[in-house]
Amino acid sequence: MITKSNILKPAFIAASISAGIAVAYAFQPAKVADDNPQVVITAQKYEVLKRTCHETCLATVKAGEYDIYVEYALDDGSVEFMDILNVFKADQVVNAYIDRYEIEKINAAIAGGAK
Template structure:
């Protein structure tokens, strides 16, 4: 096979691949994910639903009757050293939630003291 025929075969194969990809894209367009509106979490008090520590500490913190915040945390003596929010659920639906610094301080106090 000469260099010219190798080049032509490469161009034809590339063109065929592009046509196949374009056809697949036309038949199966990408799915548009619906963005959920962000909800700010605020509560006057937080209670601990449960907390469990083994390799990592996890807790369910209840903001109100129908909102639960699931967190992973680590303790340093008698205070919360780090806290990661895993999930926020309201009425059995996961929220796109924003929890500000003041609310995190309240959650930390609830974890250490049991109720805040």
């Protein structure tokens, strides 16, 4: 038979855990403004400024006022893979977001000027 103490013990443990989590959450530091906000990169045209290929291929792609440094590999004239290494604006690293559509445009610029 279930006794009153068998029912109250798990309820007390659950209440204690919930209270502990609430106290821990209350003492979290407040979030402050980000010093390096994320910038969404979009451009009408992407221009490949410089490329080098040794074991891997590296390219500098111009997107308006941003310089995007990428690593890529070509497969029969199309881009097999591309990895964005850094994005710079006026020689400063930018916390950048580049969506899939813009990456496709960068791939097209790289593949279009492939040698």
